[in-house]
Amino acid sequence: MNRPSSAQSASSLNAARRRRELAELADGTEVDVLVVGLGATGAGAALDAASRGLTVAAVDAHDLAFGTSRWSSKLIHGGLRYLATGQLDVAHESAVERGVLMERTAPHLVRAQPFVLPLTPLVSRGQAALARAGFRAGDLLRASARTSRATLPAPRALSAVETRYLAPALRATGLRGGLLSWDGQLTDDARLVTAIARTAAAHGARVLTRVRALALSGTGALVRDETTGEELRIRARTVINAAGVWAGGLVDDIRLRPSRGTHLVLRSDDLGSLSAGMHIPIPGERNRFVLVLPQGDGRVYVGLTDEPVDGSVPDVPEVPETDIGFLLDVLGSALDVTVGRADVIGAFAGLRPLLDTDGGPGRTADISRKHAVLTSPDGIVTVVGGKLTTYRRMAQDAVDAAVLARGLACGRCRTATVPLVGAAGPRALALLDVPRRLVRRYGAEAPAVHVLGLKDPSLARPVIPGHPVTGAELVWAVRHEGALDESDLLDRRTRIGLVADDRRAAHDAARDALARSA
Numbered sequence: 001m002n003r004p005s006s007a008q009s010a011s012s013l014n015a016a017r018r019r020r021e022l023a024e025l026a027d028g029t030e031v032d033v034l035v036v037g038l039g040a041t042g043a044g045a046a047l048d049a050a051s052r053g054l055t056v057a058a059v060d061a062h063d064l065a066f067g068t069s070r071w072s073s074k075l076i077h078g079g080l081r082y083l084a085t086g087q088l089d090v091a092h093e094s095a096v097e098r099g100v101l102m103e104r105t106a107p108h109l110v111r112a113q114p115f116v117l118p119l120t121p122l123v124s125r126g127q128a129a130l131a132r133a134g135f136r137a138g139d140l141l142r143a144s145a146r147t148s149r150a151t152l153p154a155p156r157a158l159s160a161v162e163t164r165y166l167a168p169a170l171r172a173t174g175l176r177g178g179l180l181s182w183d184g185q186l187t188d189d190a191r192l193v194t195a196i197a198r199t200a201a202a203h204g205a206r207v208l209t210r211v212r213a214l215a216l217s218g219t220g221a222l223v224r225d226e227t228t229g230e231e232l233r234i235r236a237r238t239v240i241n242a243a244g245v246w247a248g249g250l251v252d253d254i255r256l257r258p259s260r261g262t263h264l265v266l267r268s269d270d271l272g273s274l275s276a277g278m279h280i281p282i283p284g285e286r287n288r289f290v291l292v293l294p295q296g297d298g299r300v301y302v303g304l305t306d307e308p309v310d311g312s313v314p315d316v317p318e319v320p321e322t323d324i325g326f327l328l329d330v331l332g333s334a335l336d337v338t339v340g341r342a343d344v345i346g347a348f349a350g351l352r353p354l355l356d357t358d359g360g361p362g363r364t365a366d367i368s369r370k371h372a373v374l375t376s377p378d379g380i381v382t383v384v385g386g387k388l389t390t391y392r393r394m395a396q397d398a399v400d401a402a403v404l405a406r407g408l409a410c411g412r413c414r415t416a417t418v419p420l421v422g423a424a425g426p427r428a429l430a431l432l433d434v435p436r437r438l439v440r441r442y443g444a445e446a447p448a449v450h451v452l453g454l455k456d457p458s459l460a461r462p463v464i465p466g467h468p469v470t471g472a473e474l475v476w477a478v479r480h481e482g483a484l485d486e487s488d489l490l491d492r493r494t495r496i497g498l499v500a501d502d503r504r505a506a507h508d509a510a511r512d513a514l515a516r517s518a
Helices: 006-011 015-026 040-051 080-084 088-105 125-144 160-166 189-202 244-249 321-332 388-406 426-430 436-455 471-480 486-493 500-516
Strands: 030-036 056-059 110-118 156-158 178-186 206-208 211-217 220-225 231-241 259-267 277-281 289-294 299-303 346-352 372-375 381-384 462-464 467-470
Touching (some): 015 206, 040 056, 040 231, 040 388, 088 125, 088 388, 125 178, 156 160, 160 178, 178 189, 189 388, 189 486, 211 231, 231 388, 244 381, 259 321, 299 321, 321 346, 462 500, 467 471, 467 500, 471 486, 486 500
Parallel strands (some): 030 056, 030 231, 231 381, 462 467
Antiparallel strands (some): 220 231, 259 299
């Protein structure tokens, strides 16, 4: 086995570390902060608290990024949509946090992504002028957030020829040109959460998956180890509820209005050679678009919807056929190729944990994405709302509230300057002599992943035809990224599982990776 560096050892999450740290808590060890939920915000709160010098335990009933954090559009966006609705504070916060991720904390995971808004016959000249003004305003947001022009280039108009060069599948008839803009795109949202959680672990946080919170109080929680069924009480001086759409089930008087966002998964070949993502205007809407997002792994995501969800919150949301039909219809309004239901090889939906502030029946698309931090009478801090881009600020505000509620002595938040595991500047990453795909997913740790395949050539091969993930990546996920079973490997550490046929084909490779690391 390749011996990990000391930094890798400190940040490594695996079954052995989980058993050891869970035993410490079962023996009565008290922590300063208990975080419930290990999506982006919960993992971010664990990192924030640990980096201030507080002792931390963070638990999740399932896995890292099991909930909403793995179902996003993979965008780290600058808040342009919020400008259009007058939410200037939310827009500015988004732009600032985008810059933090792209230039300081996760430049290895977030890159500049070009987007084309095609000016089809369905886009009036007035709408085009409004979009053009919006992109210019978005560029002013970039400047106000002090994000470099080298990081995010300027928006500009495109000719019809340039537009079709970037997106050849667009219908040429009536195409007047396009508008080019730039935003941040994650390599993978679940990988971001894994990096946050591992960075928290490197600062001493106990990061424990498969540990379900059964009941919360201001001094800890009753939890159950889902791998054994054993119950234990975790003692803590303060508790942060970051359970997302499930937060209301743990604390009384938290009212949420979940909103479903659906994405389709298509083969890249079905849409030609996309050099850019696309914003396709939704007919009848002034400021809503369907996004076409090339992933670089032979797949394209098309999304997303914004539909209210009533009733109980499922662990994994189902995708209704109405959402699929809607997205295909909008896609068909702009493309020269026919994409039908049979071309949809996968689909996924996430639920946004939006705070219900008025209890009215209005559209969830109109509810503010501003986050909220609420402290219950017994001192439990709950953080809800927001979005993936602003996870760090949400975590900061939640920890600030917890520290204030219990009078904890600690340093100030410093996560705006704490690089996540694998982070390095573009020049340093460019010098790594390993496949570029690994660098985009693992950053400075890419050589350590790559060497697993050099030592054992059977791990250097893709685990299934047509998908680039190798056996080495699966083994790395078990040894260092906290993967405990096949689902962790296929559905979150990699995204093979988004396509059911691919998931079945890769199951044996996942089982082999777990056996190698036992």
